[in-house]
Amino acid sequence: MKTPITLEFSGGAELLFDKVKKHNVELPASEKKWTIGNLLLYIKDNLLKERPELFMQGETVRPGILVLVNDADWELMGELDYEIQPNDRIVFISTLHGG
Amino acid sequence: MKTPITLEFSGGAELLFDKVKKHNVELPASEKKWTIGNLLLYIKDNLLKERPELFMQGETVRPGILVLVNDADWELMGELDYEIQPNDRIVFISTLHGG
Amino acid sequence: KLEPRSSLSNAEIGRYSRQLILPEIGVQGQLKLANTSVLVVGAGGLGCPAGIYLAAAGVGRIGFIDYDAVELSNLHRQILHSEGKVGVAKSSSAASACSQLNSHVQCVPHHVQLDSSNALQIIKNYDIVLDASDNVATRYLLNDACILSQKPLVSGSALRFEGQLTVYGYKDGPCYRCLYPKPPPPETVTNCSDGGVLGVIPGIIGSMQALEAIKIACGMESSFCQKMLLFDGQEGTFRTIKLRPKQPNCIVCGQRPEITELIDYQQFCGSRPDDKEKSLSVL
Amino acid sequence: KLEPRSSLSNAEIGRYSRQLILPEIGVQGQLKLANTSVLVVGAGGLGCPAGIYLAAAGVGRIGFIDYDAVELSNLHRQILHSEGKVGVAKSSSAASACSQLNSHVQCVPHHVQLDSSNALQIIKNYDIVLDASDNVATRYLLNDACILSQKPLVSGSALRFEGQLTVYGYKDGPCYRCLYPKPPPPETVTNCSDGGVLGVIPGIIGSMQALEAIKIACGMESSFCQKMLLFDGQEGTFRTIKLRPKQPNCIVCGQRPEITELIDYQQFCGSRPDDKEKSLSVL
Numbered sequence: 001m002k003t004p005i006t007l008e009f010s011g012g013a014e015l016l017f018d019k020v021k022k023h024n025v026e027l028p029a030s031e032k033k034w035t036i037g038n039l040l041l042y043i044k045d046n047l048l049k050e051r052p053e054l055f056m057q058g059e060t061v062r063p064g065i066l067v068l069v070n071d072a073d074w075e076l077m078g079e080l081d082y083e084i085q086p087n088d089r090i091v092f093i094s095t096l097h098g099g
Numbered sequence: 100m101k102t103p104i105t106l107e108f109s110g111g112a113e114l115l116f117d118k119v120k121k122h123n124v125e126l127p128a129s130e131k132k133w134t135i136g137n138l139l140l141y142i143k144d145n146l147l148k149e150r151p152e153l154f155m156q157g158e159t160v161r162p163g164i165l166v167l168v169n170d171a172d173w174e175l176m177g178e179l180d181y182e183i184q185p186n187d188r189i190v191f192i193s194t195l196h197g198g
Numbered sequence: 199k200l201e202p203r204s205s206l207s208n209a210e211i212g213r214y215s216r217q218l219i220l221p222e223i224g225v226q227g228q229l230k231l232a233n234t235s236v237l238v239v240g241a242g243g244l245g246c247p248a249g250i251y252l253a254a255a256g257v258g259r260i261g262f263i264d265y266d267a268v269e270l271s272n273l274h275r276q277i278l279h280s281e282g283k284v285g286v287a288k289s290s291s292a293a294s295a296c297s298q299l300n301s302h303v304q305c306v307p308h309h310v311q312l313d314s315s316n317a318l319q320i321i322k323n324y325d326i327v328l329d330a331s332d333n334v335a336t337r338y339l340l341n342d343a344c345i346l347s348q349k350p351l352v353s354g355s356a357l358r359f360e361g362q363l364t365v366y367g368y369k370d371g372p373c374y375r376c377l378y379p380k381p382p383p384p385e386t387v388t389n390c391s392d393g394g395v396l397g398v399i400p401g402i403i404g405s406m407q408a409l410e411a412i413k414i415a416c417g418m419e420s421s422f423c424q425k426m427l428l429f430d431g432q433e434g435t436f437r438t439i440k441l442r443p444k445q446p447n448c449i450v451c452g453q454r455p456e457i458t459e460l461i462d463y464q465q466f467c468g469s470r471p472d473d474k475e476k477s478l479s480v481l
Numbered sequence: 482k483l484e485p486r487s488s489l490s491n492a493e494i495g496r497y498s499r500q501l502i503l504p505e506i507g508v509q510g511q512l513k514l515a516n517t518s519v520l521v522v523g524a525g526g527l528g529c530p531a532g533i534y535l536a537a538a539g540v541g542r543i544g545f546i547d548y549d550a551v552e553l554s555n556l557h558r559q560i561l562h563s564e565g566k567v568g569v570a571k572s573s574s575a576a577s578a579c580s581q582l583n584s585h586v587q588c589v590p591h592h593v594q595l596d597s598s599n600a601l602q603i604i605k606n607y608d609i610v611l612d613a614s615d616n617v618a619t620r621y622l623l624n625d626a627c628i629l630s631q632k633p634l635v636s637g638s639a640l641r642f643e644g645q646l647t648v649y650g651y652k653d654g655p656c657y658r659c660l661y662p663k664p665p666p667p668e669t670v671t672n673c674s675d676g677g678v679l680g681v682i683p684g685i686i687g688s689m690q691a692l693e694a695i696k697i698a699c700g701m702e703s704s705f706c707q708k709m710l711l712f713d714g715q716e717g718t719f720r721t722i723k724l725r726p727k728q729p730n731c732i733v734c735g736q737r738p739e740i741t742e743l744i745d746y747q748q749f750c751g752s753r754p755d756d757k758e759k760s761l762s763v764l
């Protein structure tokens with residue numbers, strides 16, 4: 001069974017995804033449960049258009065990107081181990097430093 | 100069966116309700132369906148603290164108050180005839196004119 | 199009318215470099231800004247931030263309408279004026295502050311009380327109108343004048359810790375009368391003198407008005423056509439609500455408009471725009 | 482230190498009348514403002530609106546730290562400066578604009594590059610700090626300095642059409658390092674020179690910073706402790722997200738802090754705060 005979710009990128013992270021901020025994605029059926037950890041690999045293989053090192057570092061997001069699950073900091077949700085639920089909205093925000 | 104809803108007042112309308120902006124209300128069981136029309140009478144009898152003429156005019160809200168049902172203008176929802184659903188959020192906003 | 203511009207000077211390219219590199223603006227967007235004139239009605243708590251950010255962005259012409267003079271009690275929110283300008287016409291004070299920031303912009307003070315006799319004549323010279331006024335009669339007047347002149351009206355308002363913002367009469371969105379066919383009873387109307395306002399609240403709403411005007415001028419989508427932003431500064435919340443579309447039976451923007459010329463808005467609202475001494479009001 | 486104030490003069494009562502009648506402010510709130518000093522770090526796109534609204538509201542003392550001088554390319558967003566001030570220190574230009582609006586406020590320019598050698602000494606004299614800076618090294622420096630000095634840090638940032646706002650190190654909320662233990666790789670960091678910014682975006686965020694500082698000074702709740710405001714000006718959307726609490730293992734605000742004095746932040750971030758010429762960056 002596919003898992004429909006919404007992915008959003010902002011703060012500049014969208015520039016790595018064809019400048020598209022909002023992506024409606026159906027995660028394919030899988031034997032393992034979908035977690036943010038394997039979602040990141042899916043994103044890297046299927047959505048990321050350029051320079052993966054500007055989005056990921058090792059198995060996780062690079063420093064300076066904040067991950068949100070339904071408007072809450074992923075640290076509150078288990079980070080990489082969070083089990084994705086249908087219709088979750090997962091947001092990747094690049095921190096801004098300008099003024 | 101009671102109907103739980105959230106009522107909110109803002110833009111100054113809260114001043115007629117003890118300055119409380121958010122009210123969690125359980126509408127009592129009733130033979131007739133709850134509409135915004137009879138909700139207004141309920142509010143007048145049970146919540147309004149002073150000077151009802153600053154909130155209502157006849158059977159409806161006074162000119163200059165905008166009514167929202169779940170963040171949509173009540174005009175889109177049937178106005179006085181809208182049938183209230185459990186957990187609806189109904190907001191009364193007094194229009195601001197200052198600058 | 200503004201003299202049409204088809205290229206930017208080197209001085210302009212340097213000055214606007216940080217916004218020229220935005221793909222949504224670019225040289226074409228900057229030229230559109232330079233070819234746009236914006237009328238700011240009210241050089242007060244909303245008009246000051248709106249005006250200065252429009253000037254900073256390089257709008258071609260900015261007009262300020264205000265009949266009042268600067269008072270000390272304005273300075274907690276009207277940040278283009280200063281102690282040295284007390285007694286000076288607000289329209290002049292605001293226009294001169296904007297000129298000092300950006301001499302490429304034509305800043306025009308209109309030291310008049312906007313009314314039915316002059317509104318259409320003044321609005322004619324502008325492309326976009328900002329309602330930064332502070333009373334109901336002027337809000338209906340501006341609405342009708344903008345519908346009759348077919349100009350978008352970016353409307354802001356503020357009181358206490360709250361603010362509201364929307365764009366009237368633009369695309370399929372409603373006008374002020376579509377939302378509010380009848381004026382509020384005068385005793386329910388509170389202005390900033392009666393009810394108070396924290397200065398930075400109109401600061402935020404006025405800046406949002408400038409942003410929407412810039413987006414409209416550049417040919418971007420406005421975010422508040424048929425939508426209204428509700429800001430509660432005490433709670434720190436912003437809520438965007440969906441409004442009704444343009445109403446077919448609206449007496450000014452509907453299918454059979456009854457209002458085809460401006461009326462007496464003081465009489466219509468039962469109050470005067472300079473009615474500062476009203477004391478009954480609590481809302 | 483500010484000389485403590487226990488009453489308002491008649492001139493102040495007149496000037497602040499519109500905010501004195503707000504029950505959440507009142508005379509007590511106004512006195513708290515007069516007894517509060519706020520440090521604005523950066524007299525640029527964020528610091529200009531933040532500073533002027535703090536001055537308008539009657540904060541007792543406002544310090545501006547900036548080492549740069551006004552340039553023409555600043556004027557599309559830095560609205561306290563003007564063409565006549567090109568070449569003048571930004572800290573002085575901002576302080577003098579605020580003094581002209583409100584002579585009751587002590588406006589102090591600090592024409593220095595904030596670094597580990599001077600930060601604690603300067604911050605000591607202020608009650609609330611606003612991060613209106615434009616680079617990563619200064620953001621970590623200010624965070625650590627505010628944690629060590631136990632001052633709330635109202636942090637704003639802006640780029641292109643987007644802005645972010647939060648309050649760090651306040652009550653049980655996180656600090657900057659709780660959220661970002663490791664600095665971003667330098668090649669992922671974009672400043673406003675590289676990426677561009679629409680001027681009114683920092684205008685809105687800087688005004689929000691002033692609002693939060695005023696609420697904290699008056700003893701009201703801040704709305705952005707352990708919460709972050711995300712603003713997208715192109716979409717016209719504001720989203721408030723819930724952040725992690727203060728982290729027990731944070732190396733500066735945690736239970737066993739490793740950082741007990743300021744470090745070399747340029748080395749830590751792999752970049753210098755005045756690193757304007759970086760060209761690799763795309764994010």
Ligand SMILES: [Zn+2]
Pocket residue numbers: 372373374375376377444445448449450451452
């Ligand atoms: Zn209409």
Ligand SMILES: [Zn+2]
Pocket residue numbers: 655656657658659660727728731732733734735
């Ligand atoms: Zn920490």
